[in-house]
Amino acid sequence: MAEKRRRDPPARRRGRGKRARGRAVRLLVTGVVQGVGFRPFVYRLAHRLGLRGWVKNVGPGVEIHLESPDEAGVSAFLRGLKRDKPPLARIESIRRREDEWKGLSGFRVRESRQGKSFVFISPDIATCESCRAEVFDPKERRFRYPFTNCTDCGPRYTIVRSLPYDRARTTMAGFPLCPDCLREFRDPLDRRYHAQPVACPACGPRVRLIDTRTGKAAAGDGIEAAAVLIKKGRLLAVKGLGGYHLMADALNPKAVGRLRTVKARKTKPLALMAAGIEAVERYAFIGPKEREALLSVNRPIVLLKKKKDIPGIAPNLNEIGFMLPYTPLHHLLLEDIPLVVATSSNRKDSPIMKDRREGIDDLCDFILDHNRPIEMRADDSVLRIAAGRPLFARRARGYVPYPQRVPDGLAAAADILALGGELKATVSVYKNGYVVTSQFLGDQDEYPNHRYLEETVRHLCRLFSVRPAAVVSDLHPDFHTTRMARAMGIPHFQVQHHFAHVLAPMLEHGIPPGRRVLGVSLDGYGYGADGEAWGGEFLLVDYSGFERFARLKPVPMPGGDAAARQPWRMALSYLQALLGREALRHPSLKSLGKKKLEAVLEMTAAKLRSPLTSSCGRLFDAASWLAGTAPREMEFEAEAAMRFEAAASPDDEGHYVFELLAARPIEISFLPSVAALWKDVAAKTPLSVVSARFHQTLARAVLRVAQIARRKEGIETVALVGGVFLNRRLLEASLRLLEGKGFRVLRPENYSPNDESLSLGQIGYALNRLKKKR
Numbered sequence: 001m002a003e004k005r006r007r008d009p010p011a012r013r014r015g016r017g018k019r020a021r022g023r024a025v026r027l028l029v030t031g032v033v034q035g036v037g038f039r040p041f042v043y044r045l046a047h048r049l050g051l052r053g054w055v056k057n058v059g060p061g062v063e064i065h066l067e068s069p070d071e072a073g074v075s076a077f078l079r080g081l082k083r084d085k086p087p088l089a090r091i092e093s094i095r096r097r098e099d100e101w102k103g104l105s106g107f108r109v110r111e112s113r114q115g116k117s118f119v120f121i122s123p124d125i126a127t128c129e130s131c132r133a134e135v136f137d138p139k140e141r142r143f144r145y146p147f148t149n150c151t152d153c154g155p156r157y158t159i160v161r162s163l164p165y166d167r168a169r170t171t172m173a174g175f176p177l178c179p180d181c182l183r184e185f186r187d188p189l190d191r192r193y194h195a196q197p198v199a200c201p202a203c204g205p206r207v208r209l210i211d212t213r214t215g216k217a218a219a220g221d222g223i224e225a226a227a228v229l230i231k232k233g234r235l236l237a238v239k240g241l242g243g244y245h246l247m248a249d250a251l252n253p254k255a256v257g258r259l260r261t262v263k264a265r266k267t268k269p270l271a272l273m274a275a276g277i278e279a280v281e282r283y284a285f286i287g288p289k290e291r292e293a294l295l296s297v298n299r300p301i302v303l304l305k306k307k308k309d310i311p312g313i314a315p316n317l318n319e320i321g322f323m324l325p326y327t328p329l330h331h332l333l334l335e336d337i338p339l340v341v342a343t344s345s346n347r348k349d350s351p352i353m354k355d356r357r358e359g360i361d362d363l364c365d366f367i368l369d370h371n372r373p374i375e376m377r378a379d380d381s382v383l384r385i386a387a388g389r390p391l392f393a394r395r396a397r398g399y400v401p402y403p404q405r406v407p408d409g410l411a412a413a414a415d416i417l418a419l420g421g422e423l424k425a426t427v428s429v430y431k432n433g434y435v436v437t438s439q440f441l442g443d444q445d446e447y448p449n450h451r452y453l454e455e456t457v458r459h460l461c462r463l464f465s466v467r468p469a470a471v472v473s474d475l476h477p478d479f480h481t482t483r484m485a486r487a488m489g490i491p492h493f494q495v496q497h498h499f500a501h502v503l504a505p506m507l508e509h510g511i512p513p514g515r516r517v518l519g520v521s522l523d524g525y526g527y528g529a530d531g532e533a534w535g536g537e538f539l540l541v542d543y544s545g546f547e548r549f550a551r552l553k554p555v556p557m558p559g560g561d562a563a564a565r566q567p568w569r570m571a572l573s574y575l576q577a578l579l580g581r582e583a584l585r586h587p588s589l590k591s592l593g594k595k596k597l598e599a600v601l602e603m604t605a606a607k608l609r610s611p612l613t614s615s616c617g618r619l620f621d622a623a624s625w626l627a628g629t630a631p632r633e634m635e636f637e638a639e640a641a642m643r644f645e646a647a648a649s650p651d652d653e654g655h656y657v658f659e660l661l662a663a664r665p666i667e668i669s670f671l672p673s674v675a676a677l678w679k680d681v682a683a684k685t686p687l688s689v690v691s692a693r694f695h696q697t698l699a700r701a702v703l704r705v706a707q708i709a710r711r712k713e714g715i716e717t718v719a720l721v722g723g724v725f726l727n728r729r730l731l732e733a734s735l736r737l738l739e740g741k742g743f744r745v746l747r748p749e750n751y752s753p754n755d756e757s758l759s760l761g762q763i764g765y766a767l768n769r770l771k772k773k774r
Contacts, residue, residue: 027096033089033120038089045080051066051068061119125153126325159374178200209221236366237345237363247341253311256341272320275338279338301381419481436460450480453481470493501755549664552619575674641724654689721747726754
């Protein structure tokens with residue numbers, strides 16, 4: 001046999017060997033597969049199936065050599081790889097090729113080999129059940145240890161300084177492993193195998209409770225003492241994963257009131273952290289999808305319909321935001337407290353604080369601090385469930401930096417940086433076919449937030465080895481991000497605001513180049529292609545450009561930016577368009593005084609600081625004022641619209657009349673709707689009915705324009721984007737009507753429809769430009 005084998009041609013010898021010995025394959029798994037326990041998972045899976053080979057980290061992901069007696073073993077391995085993967089892992093692709101049979105005697109984890117490819121990293125993830133059980137088990141060596149974690153949970157994005165992801169490149173570098181932790185770290189069968197943040201009381205970070213008046217620390221870790229202080233009504237800053245929370249007893253109105261004073265927040269809703277799901281159920285209704293989100297490893301704040309009001313938490317709204325503990329420290333702190341306010345510890349219009357040097361002592365009585373540094377700050381994510389899917393109001397901790405693959409045909413070789421817009425900013429980086437979008441970075445008209453954006457750009461570019469060949473910004477010439485892009489000295493693309501909004505879900509949902517959609521982009525403001533204030537746009541879009549197919553009929557915005565803060569100004573503008581100077585005597589404006597109203601009308605007539613706007617956000621402000629739900633001056637963006645939405649009946653399907661004015665772009669006039677709304681108000685129609693009818697009117701307008709676009713342009717896909725579509729009532733009504741008529745509807749699901757998604761859309765435009773140039 002030996003002589004025959006030597007005389008066989010090489011190819012024939014290899015084929016006969018495979019038939020006799022089994023199958024050998026090489027797998028390359030890409031995605032979020034490093035630093036998430038993927039290699040030990042592969043090791044355990046191979047052992048369970050009796051397979052041989054090895055696994056190792058490589059530049060683009062994880063490489064596996066597998067030897068099996070037959071194809072059935074390989075198939076079983078692939079099924080298990082997809083079905084049973086670790087909770088933090090996300091598999092983007094599995095590439096398979098035949099490999100040489102080595103006749104290996106077992107399966108092992110090989111030393112990693114890092115290349116220059118784009119390696120992803122997991123977000124910070126909530127404490128797993130195994131670690132939580134350890135924390136509360138007196139027999140475990142990590143009993144009551146607030147930094148317990150494993151490969152299935154714990155900090156990632158907020159502690160990593162650079163890749164490849166190992167302990168020396170994280171903020172855990174200053175905590176050498178003790179012998180017990182090192183043994184776990186090196187054992188492929190242990191769930192702490194290569195868990196870079198692993199620690200215990202003997203070698204890890206420590207907590208201390210500090211009195212901000214004296215600067216002195218209490219004895220011990222101070223967690224139990226901190227809980228007692230919260231129950232006594234004191235304000236505490238608690239250092240978490242991405243920064244400090246300000247915490248107070250949610251059921252103590254005096255403590256909540258004091259927290260509002262400290263935060264300079266009069267009515268803006270506060271987030272709550274509940275000890276468990278049972279505490280949430282006492283105060284809010286929880287559907288199956290909402291329960292799933294609350295209990296998910298991402299642990300966002302979930303906006304839920306109120307069952308029982310808690311004074312001072314979310315005044316004038318019908319929703320309240322809850323999250324569950326997501327670190328061992330939270331679990332220990334809330335062991336005997338059912339409910340606390342847990343709001344970001346930032347000053348007004350500034351980013352969340354991540355260390356004491358930023359002034360946290362001035363905001364609280366005590367600090368529950370620790371000595372594990374935070375590399376990258378990040379707020380809690382906020383979402384609601386709409387039509388069974390997530391609707392992000394803020395995407396940050398727990399979701400960033402999950403990657404987004406770009407559609408086939410759009411990928412480019414060059415790295416790209418996109419800087420988003422001015423409000424609710426994010427940045428995005430593109431490399432090797434994927435986009436990573438940052439956490440929420442705040443409003444860039446505030447200097448501290450702009451420094452935060454610059455800090456995040458440096459972090460993402462360093463983390464993912466991004467060297468931008470081009471930078472993208474908004475079309476607005478005076479945005480901070482536009483000026484920053486100009487100063488970079490590399491090719492600079494500018495993308496119109498509402499166009500970028502529409503491109504974001506196109507990229508997210510894999511719409512290929514050349515396909516057109518109707519983008520319904522409704523928000524408060526965006527700099528238009530003509531230099532005007534846009535905000536109610538119906539655009540025919542592909543990655544190359546857009547046509548303004550329809551818009552809301554423009555009306556003056558008296559006082560410019562002041563009209564975005566004072567809803568009565570937009571009510572006056574719409575009433576003036578309906579009634580002329582008779583608007584001065586309108587009952588809804590009586591409390592404002594004739595002199596003030598006359599001054600505003602004169603300003604409008606003179607076209608002084610009264611730009612025309614097609615903004616849907618400003619239309620909502622006017623409707624909310626006329627219905628009696630808007631404050632005279634808003635404390636936070638969209639407050640008037642949120643109050644108006646909260647009043648809507650869930651059942652009423654009535655609507656008002658609107659007009660379509662023949663033009664290109666088509667103009668949608670809601671003057672008849674505003675007149676009918678006031679007629680209902682004057683007739684003392686229930687507010688719930690008035691609000692429901694107004695929302696249904698807007699949804700019907702969206703459908704009507706889509707039907708015209710289908711008839712005239714062959715459009716079958718509609719994208720619903722912009723901050724107005726954070727309104728669940730409007731979004732769900734629009735979805736029902738559009739899908740009922742056979743349209744495919746795109747909506748952001750992994751991103752927010754508000755301005756956070758602009759940087760993602762900007763990447764789509766830049767990729768198409770580079771592709772065309774190539």
